[in-house]
Amino acid sequence: MSDDVEKHYRACHLCEAICGVVIETKGSEVVSIKGDPDDPLSRGHICPKAVALQDIHTDPDRLRKPVKRIRGAAGEYVHEEIEWQEALDLAAAGLVKVIQRDGVDAVGVYLGNPSVHNYGMMTHQNALFRHIRTRNRFSATSVDQLPHHLISLWLFGHKLLFPIPDIDRTDYFLMIGANPVASNGSIWTVPDVRKRIKALTNRGGKLVVIDPRRTETAELATEHHPVRPGTDAALLLAMINVLYRDNLIRPRALEALVDGIAAVGTAVADLTPEWAAGHTGIPADTITTLAHDFAAADRAICYGRMGVSTQRFGALCQWAIQVINVLTGNLDREGGSLFTLPAVDQVTGVSPGGFDRHRSRVRDLPEFDRELPVACMAEEITTEGEGQIRGLFTGAGNPVLSTPAGEALDEALEQLDFMVSLDPWINETTRHADVILPPTSPLEHDHYDLAFHVNAMRNTARYSEAVFPKPSHALHDWEIFEALGERVAAALDLEARPSVPPHVIIDHGLRAGPYGDGTDQELTLEKLRANPSGVDLGPLQSQFPQRLKTRDQRIDIAQGPVLADVQRLRDQLAETAEGYRLIGRRHVRDCNSWMHNFTRLVKGPERCTLQVNPADAEREGWVTGGRVNVSSGAGCVEAELELTETMMPGVVSLPHGYGHGRAGSQTAIANRHAGVSCNAITEAGYLDELSGNAALNGLGVSITAV
Numbered sequence: 191m192s193d194d195v196e197k198h199y200r201a202c203h204l205c206e207a208i209c210g211v212v213i214e215t216k217g218s219e220v221v222s223i224k225g226d227p228d229d230p231l232s233r234g235h236i237c238p239k240a241v242a243l244q245d246i247h248t249d250p251d252r253l254r255k256p257v258k259r260i261r262g263a264a265g266e267y268v269h270e271e272i273e274w275q276e277a278l279d280l281a282a283a284g285l286v287k288v289i290q291r292d293g294v295d296a297v298g299v300y301l302g303n304p305s306v307h308n309y310g311m312m313t314h315q316n317a318l319f320r321h322i323r324t325r326n327r328f329s330a331t332s333v334d335q336l337p338h339h340l341i342s343l344w345l346f347g348h349k350l351l352f353p354i355p356d357i358d359r360t361d362y363f364l365m366i367g368a369n370p371v372a373s374n375g376s377i378w379t380v381p382d383v384r385k386r387i388k389a390l391t392n393r394g395g396k397l398v399v400i401d402p403r404r405t406e407t408a409e410l411a412t413e414h415h416p417v418r419p420g421t422d423a424a425l426l427l428a429m430i431n432v433l434y435r436d437n438l439i440r441p442r443a444l445e446a447l448v449d450g451i452a453a454v455g456t457a458v459a460d461l462t463p464e465w466a467a468g469h470t471g472i473p474a475d476t477i478t479t480l481a482h483d484f485a486a487a488d489r490a491i492c493y494g495r496m497g498v499s500t501q502r503f504g505a506l507c508q509w510a511i512q513v514i515n516v517l518t519g520n521l522d523r524e525g526g527s528l529f530t531l532p533a534v535d536q537v538t539g540v541s542p543g544g545f546d547r548h549r550s551r552v553r554d555l556p557e558f559d560r561e562l563p564v565a566c567m568a569e570e571i572t573t574e575g576e577g578q579i580r581g582l583f584t585g586a587g588n589p590v591l592s593t594p595a596g597e598a599l600d601e602a603l604e605q606l607d608f609m610v611s612l613d614p615w616i617n618e619t620t621r622h623a624d625v626i627l628p629p630t631s632p633l634e635h636d637h638y639d640l641a642f643h644v645n646a647m648r649n650t651a652r653y654s655e656a657v658f659p660k661p662s663h664a665l666h667d668w669e670i671f672e673a674l675g676e677r678v679a680a681a682l683d684l685e686a687r688p689s690v691p692p693h694v695i696i697d698h699g700l701r702a703g704p705y706g707d708g709t710d711q712e713l714t715l716e717k718l719r720a721n722p723s724g725v726d727l728g729p730l731q732s733q734f735p736q737r738l739k740t741r742d743q744r745i746d747i748a749q750g751p752v753l754a755d756v757q758r759l760r761d762q763l764a765e766t767a768e769g770y771r772l773i774g775r776r777h778v779r780d781c782n783s784w785m786h787n788f789t790r791l792v793k794g795p796e797r798c799t800l801q802v803n804p805a806d807a808e809r810e811g812w813v814t815g816g817r818v819n820v821s822s823g824a825g826c827v828e829a830e831l832e833l834t835e836t837m838m839p840g841v842v843s844l845p846h847g848y849g850h851g852r853a854g855s856q857t858a859i860a861n862r863h864a865g866v867s868c869n870a871i872t873e874a875g876y877l878d879e880l881s882g883n884a885a886l887n888g889l890g891v892s893i894t895a896v
């Protein structure tokens with residue numbers, strides 16, 4: 191390694207914005223991390239989290255070698271370093287023992303969010319999982335975007351066909367339950383969203399935000415309407431009602447492609463703005479105006495994210511959002527929402543997904559894409575009987591903090607016969623593992639955004655070389671999958687297929703893709719290597735009907751299961767709601783549960799506070815800094831109060847991803863900023879019953895002063 195300052199072009203993989211960065215290094219040190227102005231997508235933008243690329247790499251708590259769990263002197267569990275051979279043998283043997291005794295379904299698998307930010311985990315997970323075809327697969331999808339996948343499958347024929355907001359060319363943007371100014375965008379890769387929002391409002395366009403909290407995004411909006419958590423489906427269906435009632439159905443070019451328009455009109459005929467106003471807290475004339483303004487805009491976008499996905503009517507909301515886009519002719523249209531055409535095209539490469547082909551053993555919840563809702567993972571571990579989970583593999587996930595009723599899961603993990611985790615840290619989840627296999631740091635492996643080019647507001651492609659060489663005696667995530675797969679296959683007498691490294695798969699994907707061999711661009715890995723800031727493939731374009739993957743290349747909006755769910759909405763909204771409604775919150779300097787171990791990201795005022803509206807506080811006698819117990823059917827946490835006008839009365843907000851400081855976890859800084867886990871009070875039984883997605887927002891909680 192030379193001692194000169196070297197420049198490396200790389201993607202920041204920490205969130206979906208996938209910003210291009212320029213990293214300067216000297217020897218083995220990072221000297222600086224800056225935005226890459228030549229990146230055609232991010233145009234130089236970065237957020238305060240980009241420095242974590244360095245902090246992850248240098249964190250002394252990050253495991254450099256595998257560890258196994260043993261009993262310490264006082265009988266407590268401790269993790270001790272072991273060599274790779276021993277670790278891989280132990281991990282494979284532990285899984286094999288469970289399979290040989292109880293069958294493959296006795297092995298559970300949970301994959302967390304960073305597994306889609308790390309392309310080697312995507313390309314190589316099947317090197318292991320093809321030998322463990324368990325029904326008990328789980329992932330962060332069912333505490334997140336499951337409703338988006340389900341609705342994309344039903345309407346467009348593929349789980350990855352997401353309509354992407356074309357913010358740069360729109361006139362009217364209706365944003366529901368999303369806070370991209372803090373999250374940097376989700377299922378919408380949109381680096382520098384603040385600048386793009388300002389450009390929209392500067393050119394006279396509108397941004398209308400529907401959110402129980404006046405968020406950082408709402409502050410930039412032309413309108414903000416607070417909504418009672420969990421009631422957005424009523425708002426959206428009432429808007430659709432107005433479109434029919436006032437003769438505003440105008441599908442434009444979609445007219446020839448869409449079925450079910452009359453049936454949808456019938457289904458919403460009694461769902462008036464007056465009905466919705468009573469549930470949502472948004473006045474009926476405002477709902478009417480929202481529908482009229484949307485229909486009147488030349489180019490409009492309806493988009494909704496976490497807030498309307500992880501709630502009781504997640505799938506119904508995501509359906510209604512796309513139906514509004516369809517009925518007003520704003521889908522597959524510039525300035526509306528469009529599908530991407532990524533250079534490595536997963537829509538043609540991976541399965542479209544499927545729903546309800548089997549169900550969970552204990553609670554009878556439907557699978558999606560061969561995964562069960564993670565809200566039922568704990569009970570599948572603790573309930574005896576055939577198919578009970580006895581061994582668990584977790585990769586890049588922290589379900590103890592990130593899934594509902596996390597404390598019950600925390601206890602359940604102790605009941606397993608064997609657990610192995612693929613993870614760089616000993617945290618709230620991995621502390622239960624018998625063996626932890628730590629991969630190389632992000633700067634030690636190459637990178638291609640297999641997942642997020644699929645969701646990007648512009649078609650680009652970029653490949654980043656590793657910044658630092660792989661240390662000797664270290665393995666990449668994909669190599670660990672492969673090494674485990676070989677061992678499991680050998681023990682079970684199965685065939686382990688030889689594989690090629692992830693970058694070779696990308697090269698094949700590029701050549702076979704829409705800008706590959708025989709096209710003007712002739713994209714190859716070589717060409718991306720020569721353009722480390724990325725290659726621009728142009729703005730999103732209309733692609734109907736050829737991009738649709740439905741059998742008849744048409745869109746049927748009258749989906750039976752969704753229309754049937756409207757009755758559940760009527761029934762459940764009619765139930766009286768007690769207590770305060772709990773919602774979450776994201777801060778620009780965190781990322782789920784795993785960015786609290788870096789001083790630069792956690793410094794400043796305490797962030798794990800319960801935000802409440804001052805009017806509620808006055809009535810209850812609460813003050814900022816006071817402490818309260820927040821409880822639900824799942825449990826109780828003690829939190830510090832923060833009074834803020836930004837909260838809707840009757841609603842309280844607690845961020846997720848906290849609750850550190852548990853015995854055995856080795857994240858020194860996070861443990862000093864422990865906070866409490868929001869998912870200690872979310873309930874495993876509180877679900878979007880249509881999709882199986884967890885309803886993390888909208889739960890009724892009671893609050894008492896400590």
Ligand SMILES: Nc1nc2c(c(=O)[nH]1)N[C@H]1C(S)=C(S)[C@@H](COP(=O)(O)OP(=O)(O)OC[C@H]3O[C@@H](n4cnc5c(=O)[nH]c(N)nc54)[C@H](O)[C@@H]3O)O[C@H]1N2
Binds near residue numbers: 303369374421422777
């Ligand atoms: N800084 C930071 N960035 C992140 C992450 C992070 O943890 N920190 N996580 C990343 C991940 S994994 C994801 S999935 C994305 C999420 O990206 P976003 O969805 O944009 O982010 P959230 O902050 O979860 O926004 C959800 C919004 O919904 C609101 N909300 C809650 N309940 C309701 C409701 O019932 N109705 C309505 N209309 N709104 C509601 C909340 O107040 C919140 O403003 O962010 C990603 N980016």
Ligand SMILES: Nc1nc2c(c(=O)[nH]1)N[C@H]1C(S)=C(S)[C@@H](COP(=O)(O)OP(=O)(O)OC[C@H]3O[C@@H](n4cnc5c(=O)[nH]c(N)nc54)[C@H](O)[C@@H]3O)O[C@H]1N2
Binds near residue numbers: 304589
């Ligand atoms: N109440 C509530 N709960 C929520 C949410 C909410 O808004 N409210 N948001 C939900 C959402 S959107 C999501 S996506 C989930 C996230 O849920 P999870 O994915 O389960 O949790 P993370 O906190 O993202 O944990 C990531 C784990 O991956 C590890 N890791 C990081 N990088 C790598 C890598 O390159 N390789 C490997 N092998 N491991 C790595 C980290 O050490 C950490 O253990 O949480 C969900 N939970």
Ligand code: SF4
Binds near residue numbers: 207
């Ligand atoms: S917005 Fe921040 S965390 Fe997200 S990719 Fe860009 S620099 Fe990284």
Ligand SMILES: [Mo]
Binds near residue numbers: 303334
């Ligand atoms: Mo997420």
